[in-house]
Structure formats: C-alpha cells, structure tokens
Amino acid sequence: RSQCLSLSLSPFPATSLLSPLFPQADCSIPVPFQAKSSDYDKSGYSRGHMAPAADCKQSQKAMDHSFLLTNIVPQDFDNNENYWAMLEGMCRGLTKRYQDVHVISG
16 A cells, blocks of 8 residues: 655745754654664765755644655666655645645655
C-alpha cells in the first residue's frame, strides 16, 4: 500500500526559522523501521522533501517536522535541484491564484 503525504498550501509570511542541519529520524516510528540520514550516505541520491521546508514556515514546529525522515524520499540530484524545485515553485504560485491548493505526494 502506498504511503502519501498530503499538504494544504497557503501563502504564509516569511519568518526567520531555523532549519535542522540534517533530516532527523521520526521517533513515532519503531526503531527497527526508522530511516537514518546515514542511509543516504554514498547512495547516489539526495534527500528530497515531499512537503518542502519552504512551505512549512508557519511555525518552528512545522519546519522541524519537514526535516523528519518520514518526509524525505530518495531523489536523483538533478531531479531534486531542477524539475522537483520547479514543481514546488509552480505549486507555490498556485497559492497566489487560488484560495485552496492541495498537493499530494508519496
């Protein structure tokens, strides 16, 4: 069964929040099943956010949650830095045109 992350976007004012240096294990997941940031070391993949940190600026808690490894998926570097980033920007742009924008990824 697929796991999905659903995110409702709305334009939030920019705030000065601190991003964790590295994605963190999600303590709500039993330890044997937790992903670790080191799982990505020398894998050839980047750590791609499903719900982008840039869309989680409404609070420090939201920003911290965006860096949990349950919100991270392996992505090809070029895809993450280019195509995925363009898709995220397009979704942010939709929030300026529409009251409700729902993005589902997974």
